[in-house]
Amino acid sequence: MPRRYWLLKTEPDVFSFDDLLAAPQQTSGWDGVRNFQARNFLRDDMKVGDGVLIYHSRIPPMAIVGVAEIAKEGHVDPTQFDPRDHHFDPKSKRESPQWFQVDVRAVQKLARPVTLEELRGLPALKEMALLQRGQRLSVQPVRKSEFDFILKLAKSRAQ
DNA sequence: GCCAACGTTGGC
């Protein structure tokens, strides 16, 4: 099975790439995802060693800011059972959990953020999920060509 | 803060 590539969105005021770098072993559970399509990627498709782009949404500058990798494959997201947690799901039963997470380990911060604005209009990325109209999935597959292109972009125009 | 896009819920 060849290595696959993904993009994970996060709101940096909630959890940023710097927070991931500061975590023990630079690793964190990617919990709180409450969308079935995204859940299926987390539970079924992500494998240890897969490459991950971390994207900051909502707070400007919206940008891809770092690279990570899958450190642990899909396992139960405990926040679904915690009534005090923002992501609590009263419909989730312990014997049949609905929501899953992976563990993600930081690999490197990009030399500079690659902004959404910059990504738009690049022919090499015109099919990238992040850039499609109306998309809002927080867990997205990324092509190897797109992953490599973005890493090169971050280096080539680094200040 | 606005609102388009889209996912989910629930009445029927």
Place this chain on the structure above:
DNA sequence: GCCAACGTTGGC
């Protein structure tokens, strides 16, 4: 199973 109402995402 349909679909209107509602809630959320996330760029602007």
